[in-house]
Amino acid sequence: MSSERDRRRMLRDAHKAEHKRAEWDLLGLDREQLDDLLDHVEERLADTDCDHTLRHSRAWADAWSVPWSPLEAGLLANGAGCDCEVLANVDPDERV
Ligand SMILES: [Zn+2]
Incomplete structure (x- = not known):
């Protein structure tokens, strides 16, 4: 039986x-x-x-043929202005 609380959690x-x-x-x-x-x-x-700098991220983008400027903009928008901040701020499992 699903309570209102369960429903809210599911929505969240x-x-x-x-x-x-x-x-x-x-x-x-x-x-x-x-x-x-x-x-x-x-x-x-x-x-x-x-x-x-984001040089390692950029090298990765080149290797994958991922366009760099939208990726760079996305990283900056996620608070990642350099490679160590990519690791710190772009965690797909922890960041909400
Ligand atoms: Zn750094």
Whole structure:
């Protein structure tokens, strides 16, 4: 039996999922690409410190033939102005 509270929770979860999808749309990436981007950037930053640019993200975009300027705009809109901020701010599982 579903209570009013359950119903509200369901609506809220649906809203969250919707919000996340909108975020990915903003980035112009599907979930698989976003995961791959985060893996790529994390790997690169394991070897070297972030140089406060989005160069690793950009290299990834080039490798995937993803147009860079809309992706860059989407990352900036998500609060990611450099590669380490991509890892910090663009987590598809934690960010709501
Ligand atoms: Zn950084």
